[in-house]
Amino acid sequence: MTCSHRFDPSRRGVLKGAAGGLALALASGNLGFSAAPSNNKLVVIILHGGMDGLNVVVPTFASEYYAARPSIAIAPAGETNGALALSEGFGLHPALAGLAMMYDEGQLAVLHAASAPYQDRSHFDGLDVLENGTETATFEQSGWLNRALGVAPALPAGLGIGSTLPLILKGEQIVPNWAAPVLDPADPKTVAKALAMYGPDPVLQAALQGSVDLAAIIGEPGDLGSGDEFLARAAGKIMSAEGGPGGCSISFGSWDTHANQGGATGTLAGRLGDLDAALLGLREEMGAAWDQTVVLVATEFGRTVQENGTGGTDHGVGGVSFVLGGAVKGGRILGDWPGLAANQLLDERDLFPANDLRSLFKGVLRDHWGVAKSDLNTLVFPDSADTPTMDNLLLSSATTPEPVPTPTPTPAPVIPDIPNIPNLRDFR
């Protein structure tokens, strides 16, 4: 990938160049958190390891699903330990009661058979493509959420949660991150002197300044639960604070269920229960700001349709994503369903990635943050002009989608030799 020139921020020329940017950030006292005229919040949750989409949003209408998964399948809604009914024959894993509630309330939509434009089944490349927002794996230390922060008209501030900044938030925009402190905080006078010492090293200065700003916002963390829920609640608390940041990413690990993943109960069910609690906790902490919030949940790939020899599933391609929040037009299954018949699979083993995740991301960034189409197609998601932007995702979305220029969008990525991918509507 040789398009680093595209990653230059186009709207923050005044902030470009580390020294000038820092001078401004320091003068404002908090890296510009209070500068955003719009309070629309976006949280991107990345599930590391490849979540098994077929056991999370279950195609209970598909006999092929039950044939492929004799020991781990989730039963249809209404049966013992069965799925929680959504619509169009899909059901949520029974550990996701909170998400089922949000679906019923119209705050959750599901995109199935979804993937970033990457089909080679490596965690690391898959995560890179998902977080870089590029078409192929690259070593670029620049994530699409960071670039979106730089071109959204409101210039929202960013926030990372966890001890290292995830790739999706790396790049030109200075993004602080927060992790629960382990030791007593150092003397503030010493911290101030260290900041002054970092004059010639703006990278270290920005990082340390960010920690000072975040500590001021969050105050005493209080009781935020544990595990994923702790991280999600911390994010909600910081984002919903007065002048809090508008764009955040959190990573949850341990989705790589090669063995003994279980069905309605077991390892995957446990992780899903954690995820459910985290999303409910995030909603609670966001408080009134939830109405202006969109949460995207994505993973680097789905898993094999067929369960493997060790009661698990191996790396696949098409997976499941969620888009939820008070700003979402939910209660819907989005996108196309490619089917599970042998000739509908990718490489005869994986759910076909009928829906490009970039379409979902672009739709949210356009309607929630007002990112311009030209920026979406070139800077935020380079070379993605051929990948359509999803319409009508949010309550605030224009009801009449902007006219689409010819050629009309086609489901991407397009792979030859896949016969007639049926649309969801054909599947009743």
Next chain:
Amino acid sequence: MANLNAQIALHKFGLGARTGEAELVGTQAQNWLQTQLTDLSSDLDSYDLPTSKEGIELFFAFLEAERAERQEDRATISAASSPKVRLISFFSEIDRIKRQQMLIEDDGVRGPSLAKAQNIYLDAKQSNASKPAEAKSSRELLEDIVGILYEDIGVRTTHAVLTPASFREALVRFWSDHFNVFANKSLLLTSCTGAMEREAIRPHITGKFSDMLIAVESHPAMLAYLDNWFSVGPDSWAGKQFGLGINENLAREILELHTLGVGGGYGQDDIIAFANAITGWSIGNPDIQPENLGEFIFESLIHQPGPQTFMGKVYLGTGQDQGIKILEFVANHANTARFIASKLARHFHSDTPPDSLIERLEKAFIDSDGDLLVVSSALVIAPEMWDGSFVKLRNSEEFAIAALRAFGFDELTPQQSVFVFNAVAQIPFSHHSPDGWPKTEASWASSSILSARINLAELLSGFVGGQPPPVNFAENILGETLSDHSANSIKGAGPDKVQGYTLFLMSPEFQRR
């Protein structure tokens, strides 16, 4: 320039200077480094920690004790049991083994679950020492197993802090991270992860890469971490009996992360062929080859029979040798040379090393058939390494060790070691995924990390008693790399020595190498 070269040797190659070490290196910087590559006298080889076999034996004793306490029945397996009975027992046991973890809630922030094991470790030290293994409860055995990991972390940390050959220890850390294993994936891993570094990494850091590769991929810790020990060839005896299949996890990561690298010329078919070839690479357990309990075994009952075509070449079905031959092929492949050279350059030079350095290391690897003595030596004499740049941001473990070395700490207990690393979010053996710890400035120059580092720096500075003024101390450790600006900042602390030492540890010249 002599002084600058000593600083490069100590900080860029090694793990940071101890007081007075710069004078010791003197004008012989390259010599000081080269000697470490061949003089093994300071190696960590004489300490008394359990082998992986002993650790895994403890783990199976734990399983047995727990079963007895729960009064659960299990078919008795004996040498006379049929293969079918033994394999059924093995596969039913796998479920149970995968579930056995340290029994500590993971709080989602990577690493601290190990820190929480501290109390378990302390219990073990106090109450278990004199009891024979067969008399121990499952809880006591669990404490012993967690204790092995803790002792490993304590010993490797103390050695890193005290060793006069810190370049060698830096190489150990590079290769250990290259073959990352996560000790809390299961209690089985807890029992043998530290041992993998001692048994498969340390003996080979200046040997042949192919030897290290084979030692690692056949080590019980790696076989357990990447699920190969219960991967079954579908056409093997067990595959046909029970309808089981392969798990391609280990094969994929060997190619992607350990040898050829992404885009290294292999495809999905090659991964499957390789995964087939290493079916049967497993761990001796009470059901299968109990006479080799806790050791690498090759089990033909689960090995996929027949030839495998890997990257265009046919490997005949000759048992264990099929996988070995593929490992030897990829170990010496040109793409592996490129991948390793690039990783070494990015680790020791900077996130963006000059191409000329990568090419130099790549050539040394190819010309020597992957002799790591030659490759490491090429790194020492590479002019790019002596260009005077100090831009690589230390990762948190490197920062903590450099601080402990600078302040002249002596032996650290396991609890102290884990405490220090937990404070800066990098406890050894606790990175989840096989790609190892983050490697770039973009990852480590984060708000939470800088905040954690200054908190730890202040804490450690409080222990420094009777030392010279902080700026003199900084000049001793950093030599002429210390900038006037940083020196003045440190001086600005005035009589507040704790603040002065804290600023020294936080100075850009100490954070970077």
